[in-house]
Amino acid sequence: MTDFVGLAEEIAREAGEMLLAKRPANPEVVQTKSSPTDVVTALDRASEELIRARIMSARPEDRVLGEEGGDTPGSSGVRWIVDPIDGTVNFLYGLPDWAVSIAVEVDGRIVAGVVNAVPRGEMFTAALGSGAVLKKDGLAVERLRCNSGVPLGQALVGTGFGYASGRRAVQGEVVAAVLPRVRDIRRGGSCALDLCSVASGRLDAYYERGVNYWDWAAAGLIAGEAGARIGGLHGTAPNSELTLCASPGLFEELHDLLVPLDPLRD
Structure with a gap:
């Protein structure tokens, strides 16, 4: 089976590195969506373009649904779900809580997910049926388990x-x-x-x-x-x-x- 987690992690890491390297002191808002406070920066678009290009290079028959670029067709039964910067307002203001998020859906079911918490240096990953892992510096540091028994x-x-x-x-x-x-x-x-x-x-x-x-x-x-x-x-x-x-x-x-x-x- 394709290592979707590995590929998604590689792409999310590259996008994150690009965002850190290119983020100016005051990122420019290039568009608003649902309201004047719902913003898009040039780097939202650049991140999604990079992610789409890497997916298409590796798997040209797959579909891609991205926040900025919409849903593009494919014939493989695989669709990638992309948020190039989740937490754009945090990114705009220089706050650390933003991430690159990439999921893989096969025949309508999510089978892989990667969230690169870029400023924290943390990568959260999961494959369907195989558990979830937090990685720091590219190394698995802990298998994740939610809190239980909390009223x-x-x-x-x-x-x-x-x-x-x-x-x-x-x-x-x-x-x-x-x-x-x-x-x-x-x-x-x-x-x-x-x-x-x-x-x-x-x-x-x-x-x-x-x-x-x-x-x-x-x-x-x-x-x-x-x-x-x-x-x-x-x-x-x-x-x-x-x-x-x-x-x-x-x-x-x-x-x-x-x-x-x-x-x-x-």
């Missing part, structure tokens, strides 16, 4: 916020209701890294409205292979409406806390 009241919970003001207002109401019921809330600014933090035990749980497939495809597999459950509300798969992740038991507690808050009402 909701003692859970450190990550979340994020959308770009539209109306959605943010609702998300503020929801998090205000969640906060008294948990240990504390963290907002890192990268869905991929939040999910990897659940996988590595740095967070107990995570939920967010408005994340896209490329945000969670790789990291969702990593979290799942580390023992976490990832999904949406009412038994659905993770989706842009709402994505939750936590160990079994805590997942259900957080889900049941969120449902009556009507987090999808914006």
Whole structure:
């Protein structure tokens, strides 16, 4: 079987090195998407172009879905899911919580995921059925396992916020209701890294409205292979409406806390 993890890791590392080398002191915003705060930099595009070129060089018949370049056709049954910079605003401001995220989907199922947390020098990887690993300096340093047995009241919970003001207002109401019921809330600014933090035990749980497939495809597999459950509300798969992740038991507690808050009402 193709070593999708190895290839994805090699490409994510090259993209990360390029981003570190070329990041100016003040990266320029070249486009806004859903709102003036939802930005794209020239290096988002450059990173995705590099990743696409490397994939096509190695596997020219594969499809690629990228945040900036959309879905390109292929005939192999393999699709690569690419977020060239997850956490672009952090990247723009020089904050460390951003990553290159690459997943591989075969016949509609994610089988490999790599999240390169570039400023941290950490690479999170997983292959379906083979567990998840954290690497530093290219070496496997630990097999990942999410925290288990944590009750909701003692859970450190990550979340994020959308770009539209109306959605943010609702998300503020929801998090205000969640906060008294948990240990504390963290907002890192990268869905991929939040999910990897659940996988590595740095967070107990995570939920967010408005994340896209490329945000969670790789990291969702990593979290799942580390023992976490990832999904949406009412038994659905993770989706842009709402994505939750936590160990079994805590997942259900957080889900049941969120449902009556009507987090999808914006």
